[in-house]
Amino acid sequence: MRVWLLRTAAFLAGYALIDVVSRPPFAQETGLHEIWPSVGIAAMWLVAQRGAPVRWIDPAVLVVAAVGLNLVAGEPIAVAAACGLIVTVHLGVFLRLWPGARPGTGDGADHGLRRPADLWSLLMAAGTAAVAGVAVGVPALWLATGMFSGLQTVTLLICTTTGMLIYGACARHVGAALSSLRARHGSVTAGWRQALRATPGARICEYLTVIGCSVGAYVITLTASGVPMVFPLLVLSVWSSVRLSTTYVTLFSVASTLATGAFTLWDSGPFAAFADPQLQVLVSHIFATTAALVGLALALARDERLALTTELAEEKAQASRQARLMDAIVNSMADGLAVEDHNGRLIMHNPGVKAMLGRARTPDVDDASGYYGFRHLDGSPITDDEMPYRTIVKHGEADRAHSIDVLVSNPDLPQDRIVRLTGTRLTDPDGALHRTVVLIRDITAETRQRDELAGFAGVVAHDLLNPLTTVEGWTETVADTLAEIPDHPGLSIAHSGLARVGRAAARMRGLVNDLLAYTTTRDAAIAPVDVDLAGLAADVASARVDTALAAGTPVPVFTFGDLHPVHADPVLLRQLLDNLVSNAVKYTAQGVTPHITVTDVRRDDMVAVTIADNGIGIPAGQHDAVFDTFHRAHRGKGYAGTGLGLAICKRTVERHGGTITATDNPGGGTRFTFTLPAEPAAGDNPAAGTGHRDRPWPTGTPEPELAAV
Known part of the structure; x- marks a missing residue:
């Protein structure tokens, strides 16, 4: 809390200093009544203090300062109250629109200016706040003084817009930069030293050159008399925005605005050539706004382009890494993997295809079945319509795999092989389904083992029928014999035991018959x-x-x-x-x-x-x-x-x-x-x-x- 109060005192001192400096005798003739340029300082103040633990203290201190400084300067109570009202409306609307001037955030966090759209949003917020202040303040001043001037209204509108735009941009961007340094390095000083050490010497020389040229050009231009030649100073804004950081461009805009305003207030520089003090203030602010918008727009466009280029390069590098990884995975697969179009032409394949099939066809070979020597497991030929890509096109099911077991026999294979072809439709990003992914897996050993097991089960089941028939026959014979024996205490036990034997034999016969049926459905020709x-x-x-x-x-x-x-x-x-x-x-x-x-x-x-x-x-x-x-x-x-x-x-x-x-x-x-x-x-x-x-x-x-x- 103590730190926030110290910051409040510092901003209050700065606000009061600007007010005192901006009140030369000619300012009274403009009728602006200390609204310019201290409203920009006030905007920077409240923006920087938005995270204060007690948020009402700073606005209250600002309003009291605005009214009190006008009273100290000898303004009537009504005029001081009107000025306090104008400041309140200006800054209230500006701060209300401030989160909306941060596209993509809306959370009130300091993200700085990132792209031209941020600048235009900030300009819209400043312009709207200026219009609201003028709409309330001009009638209030008219009631307090009995005077109204259209030029005064326009000047007040432009001045307040310029102040809130430039100082608000400085508060937002520079504040975000300082917060970033503090978060990364623990303190602003440590971060500044680290950034200075990381900056090349040639870059530092360029900064010093631009600063020296800017100071010299502004001093010469703003102190020269005669024909105003201030607009060539825009070259400095362009130079800064093209070569230097956006933070520097923001600070440069604030410094040039203060310099222009100061020389104009003290009746010096090219803008003093105008006889009407209000025109001097108006034109100087138009120049300051133009220079700031040109510099910031160019700098932010450069930053946005650089960010997009960096993002694109990162995505390209990531895609390249993923492609290399995918190639490595596909090429290292023991199974074969091929991609075919809807006509069955080969588009790509991995080395496993040749390992599985003995050869890999070229895209101009259409007859895959004949080229590889595909046959059914019973030796019958496989037609093209039975291939996975044809089956998928025929059924049109994008989420279902189609498999077929085939016998492969060609001169490039040392011995015949049984493989399973599993095809899945490949969906293009645009939703079109034109390709088929075919996975080729060697199931020779698996099939041989399964066939041997099934054959063994069939043989065992067949061989079990003879002893099972004997058991059932002798069980019936014993049951018939027992039926002729007179009642005896152990006779019921014998009948019960024979019944159990009969039921067990019946279950055994059912299992044997099922095993034989399974073998028949598996191996018998249909x-x-x-x-x-x-x-x-x-x-x-x-x-x-x-x-x-x-x-x-x-x-x-x-x-x-x-x-x-x-x-x-x-x-x-x-x-x-x-x-x-x-x-x-x-x-x-x-x-x-x-x-x-x-x-x-x-x-x-x-x-x-x-x-x-x-x-x-x-x-x-x-x-x-x-x-x-x-x-x-x-x-x-x-x-x-x-x-x-x-x-x-x-x-x-x-x-x-x-x-x-x-x-x-x-x-x-x-x-x-x-x-x-x-x-x-x-x-x-x-x-x-x-x-x-x-x-x-x-x-x-x-x-x-x-x-x-």
């Missing part, structure tokens, strides 16, 4: 034909209805849409439908009648089939994991299973070139959606059907009629 999906789905549903009737369980209700024919292996497709329907029936809460809906929709050459149920659903976070081998989502909840059913479904769909997903059914339960190739027949309606039929239909019961879904 024979796709046109399949009536509606008829096949009805047949599978009929079998499930018969099973429920025989077991005495709730009979499932089926709803079918007008299903489109598909092009698939009928055996594998039946198994796919049976597995999904079996899951829907099995995973239904006890005592609840299963409701299963089968619908589809055709999209181009694919049919998306959806099977929805009202079962217990899939736990959150497991909708993808349920398709993994041996994964069971409901362990220990009374639902038997091996965890292979959905893995078989996934393998079946993928071997047909489709996909399968599991989602929650909005009405409760689960929705499985898989895609299969559509029947390649002309005239098919691509829209989804709208008819349905509800089942079951027990033996001897007529089927319900079709109704709208």
Whole structure:
């Protein structure tokens, strides 16, 4: 607090000194009544003290000083009060607009002048405050003195605008510079010494030269008599703004304004050539404002240009570093990475492409499949339409990756290799999608290991059937033998043990059958034909209805849409439908009648089939994991299973070139959606059907009629 009060006393002394100096006899003839140039000092005072702990002290001291100094100078009480009112309005409006004169901040912090826009905002604030002061002060002075002059009004407006602009700019920019020095070096003195040591000697000489030339030019110009030749002094402003710092230009503007004002007040210099004292003051302030605006505008434009150039250079360097880092990352990848356009032409690739494929094609080679020797894993050739870039263009999905496993065989590879091509659409900054990023990964060892494991599982499962059949056969024989033995205390224990053995054998047979089915769907050749999906789905549903009737369980209700024919292996497709329907029936809460809906929709050459149920659903976070081998989502909840059913479904769909997903059914339960190739027949309606039929239909019961879904 003590420091702030000392600063208040220092500003008060400066304000009083300017008031005393600016009151020569001729000032009374202008009728300006000490408004000029002390209003600029007052603006600097209040701007510098805006962070004071008690903010009302400085404005109160200023108003008291403005009124008191006028009274001491012999002004009437009414005139002194009017001058106090003018100062209050001027500075109140100026300070109110001060945060708005700082574009991009608005927080009242000292950021200095950074660009020409800051200067124009400051000029707007000073001009608005001057207009407000004149609007209030001129009528007040007229009431106090009974005199009014248009020239006096204009002079008062220009003088106050000049004072608040130049001194306000000094308070803002120099104050920010001093704060920066204090923050970086602990004190202004230490910061000044450090800056002086870091400045080259030639630069210091240039500063001294400009200062010497400026002092000499102003002294000569402002003391010469005769024809006024003051405007060549603008050359000094231009020189300073082009070569020296903005802080110097700001201080130079303040010094030149004080010098011009002082010589004019004491009736010396080129502006004293005017007979009317008010014209002398007016013209001198127009010159001071012009010189300050020219110098500051040029300096700030230079600073802004330099800041933009530095920022651009930093961004360019950062982009260059990121590009080099990205190149290093891409080139160091063990996997291959290539970028292709929408026609499949190679744009760029990393060394991993040649390591994976044995060769790297040039942009003029269009047939990638033939060049690299791509084939399906079964040895059949791969068409261009099956390549990732074609698949992505065809489906138009920017956020989905498309993968295909291919066998690579060409003279540049020592041995055939299996790789996985994964394509993702590359989005340009303008939103256009014209390129595809293809990742190439060697999966030869992984595929071989997986095939060996699957083959081993198939062999083991097949070999287990014989002893399992023996166990089941002898279990039945023992059960028949025990049935002929008279009742005995240990007979019930034997029957119970045989029942456990039978159930264990049945579970074992189910696991073995699932292992064999998984091996079959994985390795057996598929024979796709046109399949009536509606008829096949009805047949599978009929079998499930018969099973429920025989077991005495709730009979499932089926709803079918007008299903489109598909092009698939009928055996594998039946198994796919049976597995999904079996899951829907099995995973239904006890005592609840299963409701299963089968619908589809055709999209181009694919049919998306959806099977929805009202079962217990899939736990959150497991909708993808349920398709993994041996994964069971409901362990220990009374639902038997091996965890292979959905893995078989996934393998079946993928071997047909489709996909399968599991989602929650909005009405409760689960929705499985898989895609299969559509029947390649002309005239098919691509829209989804709208008819349905509800089942079951027990033996001897007529089927319900079709109704709208």
